[in-house]
Amino acid sequence: MKRLLRGGFLALALAALALACQKKEAAQVESESKTVSTDAAGNETVTESEAKQVGSTVVSTTETTVDTGEGDKTTETQTVVGTVTAYEAGKKIEVLTGRGKKHDFDLDDKDTQVMVDPGVTVGNKVRLVQTEYDDGRTTINVAPI
Numbered sequence: 001m002k003r004l005l006r007g008g009f010l011a012l013a014l015a016a017l018a019l020a021c022q023k024k025e026a027a028q029v030e031s032e033s034k035t036v037s038t039d040a041a042g043n044e045t046v047t048e049s050e051a052k053q054v055g056s057t058v059v060s061t062t063e064t065t066v067d068t069g070e071g072d073k074t075t076e077t078q079t080v081v082g083t084v085t086a087y088e089a090g091k092k093i094e095v096l097t098g099r100g101k102k103h104d105f106d107l108d109d110k111d112t113q114v115m116v117d118p119g120v121t122v123g124n125k126v127r128l129v130q131t132e133y134d135d136g137r138t139t140i141n142v143a144p145i
Contacts, residue, residue, distance in 0.1 A: 026054050026055030026098060027054075027055070028052065028053070028054045028098065028099075029051075029052070029053045029054075030050070030051070030052050030053075031049075031050065031051050032048075032049065032050045032051075033047075033048070033049045033050075034046070034047070034048045034049075035047045035048075041069065042069075043066065043067050043068060043069055044066075044067045045064065045065070045066045045067070046064070046065045047062060047063070047064045047065075048062070048063050049061065049062040049063075052098075053098070054097065054098020054099055055098055056081070056125075057081055057082045057083075057096075057097035057098040058079065058080070058081040058082075058097070059078070059079070059080050059081075059082075059097050059101070059103070060078070060079045061076065061077070061078050061079075062076070062077045062079075063075070063076045063077075064076075064077075072134075073134055074133075074134045075131055075132065075133050075134070076131070076132045077129060077130070077131045077132075078129070078130045078131075079127065079128070079129050079130075080095050080097060080103050080127075080128045080130075081097070081125070081126070081127050081128075081145065082095040082096050082097035082098075082103070082125065082126070083095065083096045083123065083124070083125050083126075084096075084120060084121065084122050084123065084124050084125075084126055085102065085122065086122065087120065087121065087122055088107075089107075089116070090107055090108055090114070091106075091107055091108050092104065092105065092106055092107055092108075093105050093107060093116070093120075093128070093142060095126060095128055103128075105128065105130060105140055107140065109138065111136050111137050111138060112137075112138040112139070112140060113137070113138070113139045113140070114139075114140045114141075114142075115139075115140070115141045115142070116140075116141075116142040117142060117143040117144055119144050120142050120143070120144055124144045125144065125145055126142050126143060126144050126145060127142070127143055127145050128140065128141070128142045129141045129142075
């Protein structure tokens, strides 16, 4: 009887250990929004955003279109929060976000202004913000978090 009880407790303990050791998948949260506003001169601004968060990583995109009265001006901003998996100063950076998704950014394009914090290295968690303007310019800012 004692042997049976010990065996039952051992099986229960092993089952509890197996449940505790299971790899839990990070929750994914997705959001979308759209805002339309008009200034006193009647110019309309439309901002559309979407974001996907997996664990502590984030990928979001915001597009803003402003009616200036002389035509629309559009900017698109992408924000990526994740871990640097590859980095060549002045050349390229790769950031890993949730579910194993890698995001590559070219840092040496002639129309791109780049600001990378000197503390950024492979393995750092970073916030990378890339803004593309409708005139062809791009800015990229990278900082550890």
